[in-house]
Amino acid sequence: MPVPEEILPTDQTGPTPDSRPANIPRNLKPYFLCFLVKGPKWDEPEGAETLMPAQLAFLRDQIEWRRYKLAGPVTAAGDIVGFSILEAADAAAALALANQDPAVLAGRVNAQILPAILPSLDTLKIEFPTRR
Secondary structure, eight states: OOOOGGGSOOOSSSOOTTTSOTTSOSOEEEEEEEEEEEOTTTTOOTTHHHHHHHHHHHHHHHHHTTSEEEEEEOOSSSSEEEEEEEOOSSHHHHHHHHTTSHHHHTTSEEEEEEEEEEEOOTTOOOOOOOOO
């Protein structure tokens, strides 16, 4: 997903500092927002005791491999129950990755992908306890 030229950081070939809008961050990058929406099997009790640990392990792996920049639950009532920010080549690759989530595979949630341009999350650090 290309970043619109008018909001790219200044470099040798891009806009000069004087021509770039002053209130746009210089370190923008393309990402994909993933919203997890209640799926057809949202209320199904079968397998619930193993699904949450499997999903949390999946999310931890994706974050540690830097495919997901961050992820978490949505605590407001409604159909959106989780979100993540992914780094991927394109929307199809982001959706393919999100569809590997155990909760998506179980039909509990569906993944919806939207492109976004955000300040770089490369230095974001999420700390997990040591693996057992």
